[in-house]
Amino acid sequence: MNALDIRNVSHSFGSVPVLRDVSLVVPEGRFAVLLGPNGAGKTTLFSLVSRLYHARTGSITVFGHDVRRQPAQALAAMGVLFQANTLDLDLTVIENLRYHAALHGLSRREAGRRAGIMLERLGVAAHRTRLVRGLSGGERRRVEIARALLHAPRLLLFDEPTVGLDPVARQDILTHVRDLCASDGLTVFWSTHLLDEIAPDDRIFVLEKGALVRSGEGADVGFVPEAVP
Amino acid sequence: MSAAYSRAFAGILRREGLRMVRQRGRLLSALVRPLVWLAIFAAGFRAVLGLSPTPPYQTYILYETYIVPGLAGMMLLFHGMQSSLSMVYDREMGSMRLLLTSPLPRWFLLSARLLASVLVVLPVVYLFFLAARFWNVRPPVLGYVAVLPALILAGATLGAFGLFISSLIRQLENFAGVMNFVIFPVFFASTALYPLWRLEDASHWLALVAAANPFSHAVELIRFALYLRFDALSCAVVLGALAVFMAAAVIGYDPGRGFWGRREA
Numbered sequence: 305m306n307a308l309d310i311r312n313v314s315h316s317f318g319s320v321p322v323l324r325d326v327s328l329v330v331p332e333g334r335f336a337v338l339l340g341p342n343g344a345g346k347t348t349l350f351s352l353v354s355r356l357y358h359a360r361t362g363s364i365t366v367f368g369h370d371v372r373r374q375p376a377q378a379l380a381a382m383g384v385l386f387q388a389n390t391l392d393l394d395l396t397v398i399e400n401l402r403y404h405a406a407l408h409g410l411s412r413r414e415a416g417r418r419a420g421i422m423l424e425r426l427g428v429a430a431h432r433t434r435l436v437r438g439l440s441g442g443e444r445r446r447v448e449i450a451r452a453l454l455h456a457p458r459l460l461l462f463d464e465p466t467v468g469l470d471p472v473a474r475q476d477i478l479t480h481v482r483d484l485c486a487s488d489g490l491t492v493f494w495s496t497h498l499l500d501e502i503a504p505d506d507r508i509f510v511l512e513k514g515a516l517v518r519s520g521e522g523a524d525v526g527f528v529p530e531a532v533p
Numbered sequence: 534m535s536a537a538y539s540r541a542f543a544g545i546l547r548r549e550g551l552r553m554v555r556q557r558g559r560l561l562s563a564l565v566r567p568l569v570w571l572a573i574f575a576a577g578f579r580a581v582l583g584l585s586p587t588p589p590y591q592t593y594i595l596y597e598t599y600i601v602p603g604l605a606g607m608m609l610l611f612h613g614m615q616s617s618l619s620m621v622y623d624r625e626m627g628s629m630r631l632l633l634t635s636p637l638p639r640w641f642l643l644s645a646r647l648l649a650s651v652l653v654v655l656p657v658v659y660l661f662f663l664a665a666r667f668w669n670v671r672p673p674v675l676g677y678v679a680v681l682p683a684l685i686l687a688g689a690t691l692g693a694f695g696l697f698i699s700s701l702i703r704q705l706e707n708f709a710g711v712m713n714f715v716i717f718p719v720f721f722a723s724t725a726l727y728p729l730w731r732l733e734d735a736s737h738w739l740a741l742v743a744a745a746n747p748f749s750h751a752v753e754l755i756r757f758a759l760y761l762r763f764d765a766l767s768c769a770v771v772l773g774a775l776a777v778f779m780a781a782a783v784i785g786y787d788p789g790r791g792f793w794g795r796r797e798a
Contacts, residue, residue, distance in 0.1 A: 354634045379636040390631045394555045395548065406544020407635035407642075409537025 305367060307332045307459045307491035308353065313362035315348055322348045324515045327362075330493055330507060332458070335485050337502050337522075338495040340511035346495040347387060349511070350463040353493075354384045366459055380408065383452035387464040391444055391451075393437040397428065400436060401451050408455035415454070422450035426480060442473030449481065459491045460484075466501065474501075541637055546649040552619075553653045563612060563657045564664075567604035571668055575600050587728050589760040597668045602756035603725030605658050609651075609688040610748060614716050616650040617695030621702050633786070640783045647696055647779075651688035658684055676759040683758035687751035690771050693778035694747075700785025723749040747774035 308330040315323040323345045330336040340346050352359045353366070355375050363370060369377040391400050398419055405415030423429040426446040431439060439447065445465060452460060462481065466474040478501055485492045494501070502508060502522055510518040553560060579596040590598070623629040632642055662677060698711055722742045724732075729749075733740040743749050750767035757764040 354630075356630060356633060376636040376638075379634055384630075384634050386630050388630075392548065392552070394552050399548070399551060403544050403548045404631065406540050406547075407632065407637065409540050409637075411536075411540060 305332050306330065306365075307334070307367060308336075308493055309363075309365045310349075310353070311363050313349070313352060313359045313364060315345075315352060315357065315360060322514050323352075324513075325362075326511070326514075326516050328509050328516060328519060330459075330491060332367075332491050333485075333489050334507050335482060335492045335494065335503070335505075336507040336509065338493065338509050338511060339497065339499075339502065340495075341497050343513075344497075344511040345514040346497075346511055347463055348514075350384075350386075350461055350495060354382065354461060355379060380455065381457055382459045382461055383455070383457035385445075385448050385452045385460070385462045385465050387467055389444055389448070391436045391448060394435070396433050396435055397423065397439070397447050398432045400447065401454055404451045405454050410455060418454050418456075419450070422453050423447070425484075426450045440473075442469055442476065445469060445473070445477055446480070449477070453484070457490075459493065462492065462494045464495055464497070466496070466498070474498075538637065538641065541635065541642070542645045542649070545632075545642075545645045546652060549646075549649040549653045559615065560657065563608060563615075563654065564660055566611065567608055567661050568664055570604055570607070571597060571600065571665060575668075587730070589757045589762040589764075595669070597665070598670050599728065600726060601662070601665045601670045602759055603723075603752050605661065605684070605755050606687060606691075606723075606725050606748065606752040607720060608654065608658050608661060609684065609751070610691045610716065610720060612650070612654040612657075613688065613691035613693075613695035614698070614712070615695075616647075616692055617699035617702075620646075620696065620699040639786060643696060643782060643786060644779070647689060647692045650692050651685055654688065655681075655684060672759045673761055676761050679761055680755055680758040683754045686768070686771055686775070687754055690747065690751055690775040690778065693775055693782055696782035697778045697785055700782055719746065719748045722746055723752060725749070725752045747771060750774075 306329050308328075310329070311327050313323055313326045314321065326345075326349060338346050338349065348357070351357045353364055353371065355371050355378070358372060363372075365371065366378040367381050369381065371378045392403070395403065398416075401419040401423070402412065402415050405418070406412075410418070419432075420429070423432060426449055428443055428446045428450065431443060431447070436444060436447065449465070452462075460481070465481075466477055469477065481492060481494070482503070484490055496502075504522045506522040508518070508520060508522050509516055575597045578600075620629065623632075632646065633639060635642060659677070662680075698715060702711065722739060723746045724743055725748070729740055729744060732743050747770055750764075750770040753764050754767040754771055757767065
């Protein structure tokens with residue numbers, strides 16, 4: 305089954321086209337990378353998949369659920385990590401996770417149990433009762449990943465999750481997510497403009513000026529770093 | 534499914550409560566602002582402004598007595614705007630995305646956010662009512678109970694107004710303009726500070742604007758309820774305004790139709 309199926313999606317802001325007839329498929333259990341320079345339309349595509357915007361043309365399905373017609377099922381199946389920090393700085397780590405769990409209908413007890421497991425897995429359990437404001441950028445990202453996993457999604461949408469992090473924290477986050485993908489069979493759709501985040505067996509989609517210009521397996525796509533500015 | 538809705542609402546309410554408690558400056562200013570009006574503004578005006586018996590009051594009243602429901606309305610209005618400011622902030626900072634990508638319907642999420650925002654400010658309004666007793670503003674004890682639904686309804690309407698405004702504002706920096714061109718006219722061209730007949734004495738047009746202003750009706754709803762009376766006209770206007778503002782806010786935050794949908798990522 306395909307985790308994500310995007311067909312003929314175009315989008316514009318006013319008269320400015322941002323995405324042009326984008327079609328791509330991410331099979332279940334794969335680590336897929338959406339690669340493109342800043343302004344290529346990656347965040348817009350993520351916003352359409354996560355239903356922040358409606359796709360005006362084409363269709364988007366998540367595990368067979370149309371994002372527009374069955375948003376509840378589609379959104380419940382995905383865990384989203386946005387490019388910008390979306391943690392509430394005035395709340396503690398555990399309060400942020402409980403808030404997210406509540407938005408996904410989890411009971412307080414279940415939220416506490418799952419939060420404990422996820423924070424442990426991401427190595428930030430010690431920060432459980434700290435205010436987010438006091439955490440480093442890397443720690444905040446780990447908390448956000450723990451939060452995205454809280455409601456047991458099958459598809460992770462990560463929009464440039466390593467932006468603003470130092471190389472060590474960046475590699476650390478990437479390794480964690482790849483391990484999760486391998487151990488739990490999760491599908492990951494990861495956007496980036498950094499070539500060194502790609503592995504040979506990743507599924508790659510290259511987006512330029514709103515259009516998909518190349519796609520394939522990392523090793524087969526004939527990808528050369530110079531291809532993307 | 535209803536459990537999911539109630540858990541989501543409880544989560545949103547808890548978050549709003551925690552934010553309110555932790556932002557002590559906001560909490561303090563919400564209480565101090567109306568007290569300053571009561572202690573200073575009202576003290577000056579009581580000497581020059583006599584108030585003849587006007588419903589719901591059955592006798593001559595001091596200006597402080599008249600102004601207290603208006604100041605309660607002001608608290609709700611400012612809180613609604615502050616809440617909408619935090620919506621714009623959340624949107625700019627990204628945390629609004631978290632709310633809007635929850636699997637629950639967007640109208641529910643916005644309504645829950647609105648109701649939670651009203652509920653967290655109610656204790657502050659009651660603290661103000663309590664403090665107003667020191668100025669001899671002492672409505673019937675049962676009035677404090679009767680005013681609760683009026684406060685919730687008025688707060689929800691003013692919050693929905695703020696929510697709608699927040700869907701129109703593109704950047705946080707534009708909020709100062711909203712304060713000057715929306716909140717102050719809404720507040721001053723109302724019956725919060727002066728009764729309608731006083732405004733009529735000053736300007737017929739101003740009285741007409743105040744009579745049509747939904748904020749006036751929110752204030753009158755609170756005023757009447759506080760003195761164990763029910764103002765059907767005000768209730769109808771406030772309910773109607775709530776429906777209109779909420780519908781506009783839901784459209785504003787709709788991913789396909791609204792202003793949100795036309796924004797850049």
